[in-house]
Amino acid sequence: MxxxxxxxxxxxxxxxxxxxxxxxxxxxxxxxxxxxxxxxxxxxxxxxxxxxxxxxxxxxxxxxxxxxxxxxxxxxxxxxxxxxxxxxxxxxxxxxxxxxxxxxxxxxxxxxxxxxxxxxxxxxxxxxxxxxxxxxxxxxxxxxxxxxxxxxxxxxxxxxxxxxxxxxxxxxxxxxxxxxxxxxxxxxxxxxxxxxxxxxxxxxxxxxxxxxxxxxxxxxxxxxxxxxxxxxxxxxxxxxxxxxxxxxxxxxxxxxxxxxxxxxxxxxxxxxxxxxxxxxxxxxxxxxxxxxxxxxxxxxxxxxxxxxxxxxxxxxxxxxxxxxxxxxxxxxxxxxxxxxxxxxxxxxxxxxxxxxxxxxxxxxxxxxxxxxxxxxxxxxxxxxxxxxxxxxxxxxxxGVLDEAGYLRLTGRLKELINRGGEKISPIEVDTVLMDHPAVAQCLTFAVPHDKLGEEVAAAIVLRDGAEASEHALRDYAAGRLAAFKVPRRIVFLDEIPKGATGKLQRIGLAEKLGLV
Missing domain, CATH: 3.40.50.12780 (ANL, N-terminal domain)
Structure with a gap:
């Protein structure tokens, strides 16, 4: 406490x-x-x-x-x-x-x-x-x-x-x-x-x-x-x-x-x-x-x-x-x-x-x-x-409170991705993909899957003039994340949808992007 x-x-x-x-x-x-x-x-x-x-x-x-x-x-x-x-x-x-x-x-x-x-x-x-x-x-x-x-x-x-x-x-x-x-x-x-x-x-x-x-x-x-x-x-x-x-x-x-x-x-x-x-x-x-x-x-x-x-x-x-x-x-x-x-x-x-x-x-x-x-x-x-x-x-x-009292959040409970029983923090995936030099913005979210329940997806905005393929970003993530956390679907956007206050919105994003 x-x-x-x-x-x-x-x-x-x-x-x-x-x-x-x-x-x-x-x-x-x-x-x-x-x-x-x-x-x-x-x-x-x-x-x-x-x-x-x-x-x-x-x-x-x-x-x-x-x-x-x-x-x-x-x-x-x-x-x-x-x-x-x-x-x-x-x-x-x-x-x-x-x-x-x-x-x-x-x-x-x-x-x-x-x-x-x-x-x-x-x-x-x-x-x-x-x-x-x-x-x-x-x-x-x-x-x-x-x-x-x-x-x-x-x-x-x-x-x-x-x-x-x-x-x-x-x-x-x-x-x-x-x-x-x-x-x-x-x-x-x-x-x-x-x-x-x-x-x-x-x-x-x-x-x-x-x-x-x-x-x-x-x-x-x-x-x-x-x-x-x-x-x-x-x-x-x-x-x-x-x-x-x-x-x-x-x-x-x-x-x-x-x-x-x-x-x-x-x-x-x-x-x-x-x-x-x-x-x-x-x-x-x-x-x-x-x-x-x-x-x-x-x-x-x-x-x-x-x-x-x-x-x-x-x-x-x-x-x-x-x-x-x-x-x-x-x-x-x-x-x-x-x-x-x-x-x-x-x-x-x-x-x-x-x-x-x-x-x-x-x-x-x-x-x-x-x-x-x-x-x-x-x-x-x-x-x-x-x-x-x-x-x-x-x-x-x-989240987690460390010994010094610092709080680290892993995500909204309702935003956690449940892939076949494995709970995945979208923030963790965001952080990894944001390290890629071509990525300006990233928002990881859940998409429905007929067998696993949910699968991992990511919306990406590339930096001006930068290029990166879905395959390249998945390979990049695979070198830094456990296999079940790697996005199976990557969508490239000019802008990620935001709410009225400017916050990026994970919930409902799959529907907005026509992935359901």
Whole structure:
């Protein structure tokens, strides 16, 4: 078992409104490339005005407010300030009408906050369901993130007005629902604030830090790691319109961030443009880069550190933990490619399928418990009975804790390939194939097999100008892996399909590629 930061008792605040007290009045809080900063004093004033406006609409603590906004400072500010007095439910603005219909109904949304003039099917869906539409107005000449809410005459008396308390739900997100109906994950004020402080502690964030956010702000990674952790440290976050590798270095030069956080596919795209932006990197003031939300190939970690000249800190997170669970430490403590670090928030242990905790070095399911972990899925006793055991939350990930407390993941349990009873870690196969000089990206996945149940396949993106045949890559893997782990099928792609947050998706890939 690894306690990490689990014994941390000094949580300066247990609500988001309290967390916002950290920054100096005149210091920058939320910004965007090309726009003036909103100060911490300005953000605190905006929070008070927003809670007051919601209360005047009849919306208060515990009421769910769906938010559909493009990535940027207004989305960050809306999440933070609405959460000070209600429950936020950020939704992907790219959803189709059917998806908005499902989520607005499943959430029981009391209102939909949407940018004025934003063309979205969410409007028609909300109107059809009788969900009031609240227009968000952002003044072009005001500091980034500044907004006002227009309820179009909606008024009422909130059942529970005023600022939210520690036990109130601050954020409601759905699990990805790759293989089942998405589950509702309610995260309380004490959950998300604890996670923000855990991240700040592991990254040693101070008021002098500036994060460049390129993550989507309808996802736990961008909301907590980039935004809330920065504000909890009294620091600043500059919010881009979303990830764009070709605009990244322009933003980087203007904002001069001390760090940024991203998923591995984003890091790889940035890495591909790093050499031609050498002068921009050298003129910067980065302290570190952070990677989370999916496994970072060791080769990419090494190349990033060489390109940027700073440590790459890989962290391990998930929605049910309000994001961060483990993180590699900053220097001078060691960090290891292929490891997601030590416990950096909740306690971490390894459990067998019968619920027994295992010793160091044993392979099993990663389990967690702590202040940042959800109390359980909403209205889903069957899922809770499966997910929780003796106070521990089962993450669904398989891994090993070494004697020093470093966690190495071997994959999602549901992503492990079962080839005739042999369990194969797709991450292990990825790592081997990524060492081939022609391979830029690799994603190993299962394909159905009539006798073995599942067989090993790999999707490959080659480096520009490089060549490699399926036979050559299989021979390469055969020299480094046991025979049963070698992919029997290799598919060459220009791009591997990604999810809404930029993560590569193993589950369902065989179907998407027509291999079933």
């Amino acid at each position: 690894n306690k990490g930061l689990a014994d941390m008792r000094d949580y300066p605040a247990d609500t988001i409104l309290g967390l916002l007290r950290a920054g100096d009045d005149r210091a920058p809080a939320i910004g965007a490339p090309g726009r003036p900063w909103l100060t911490h004093a300005g953000l605190r004033a905006l929070a008070g005005a927003t809670v007051g406006a919601l209360n005047a609409m009849g919306i208060g603590r515990g009421d769910r407010v769906a938010i559909v906004l493009p990535n940027g400072p207004e989305m960050a500010a809306a999440f933070v300030t609405i959460a000070c007095g209600a429950s936020t439910a950020p939704l992907n603005p790219a959803y189709k009408a059917e998806e908005f219909d499902f989520y607005l109904a499943d959430l029981g949304a009391r209102a939909l906050v949407i940018a004025r003039g934003m063309d979205s099917p969410a409007r028609a869906v909300a109107a059809a369901r009788g969900v009031p539409i609240v227009e968000l107005d952002a003044a072009a000449d005001a500091p980034a993130g500044t907004f006002a809410l227009d309820a179009g005459g909606l008024s009422g008396t909130a059942a529970s007005p005023g600022p939210a308390g520690p036990e109130d739900v601050a954020l409601v997100l759905h699990t990805s629902g790759t293989t089942s109906r998405p589950k509702i994950v309610p995260l309380r004020q004490r959950n998300v604030t604890a996670s923000a402080y855990h991240i700040g502690a592991s990254l040693e964030l101070t008021r002098d830090n500036v994060c460049l956010n390129i993550m989507p702000l309808f996802h736990i990674h961008g909301l907590i790691a980039a935004t809330l952790a920065s504000l909890a440290a009294g620091a600043a976050v500059s919010c881009t319109p979303g990830f764009n590798a070709f605009r990244f270095f322009g933003w980087f030069a203007e904002v001069r961030p001390t760090w940024y956080t991203a998923v591995p596919t984003m890091h790889q795209a940035i890495l591909g443009l790093a050499e031609r932006n050498r002068a921009t990197i050298e003129a910067g003031r980065l302290r570190f880069l952070r990677s989370s939300s999916s496994s970072l190939p060791p080769q990419v970690m090494t190349a990033l550190e060489a390109a940027f000249g700073v440590p790459v800190i890989e962290a391990y997170g998930m929605t049910e933990a309000s994001h961060q669970m483990a993180s590699n430490p900053l220097p001078p403590r060691p960090r290891y490619p292929g490891a997601v670090g030590v416990a950096a928030g909740p306690e971490i242990a390894i459990m067998d399928e019968h619920g027994k905790l295992l010793p160091s070095g044993a392979l099993g399911e990663v389990v967690i418990r702590g202040r940042n972990v959800t109390d359980g899925y909403e209205n889903n006793p069957a899922a809770n009975a499966t997910a929780f055991h003796d106070g521990w939350f089962r993450t669904g990930d398989q």
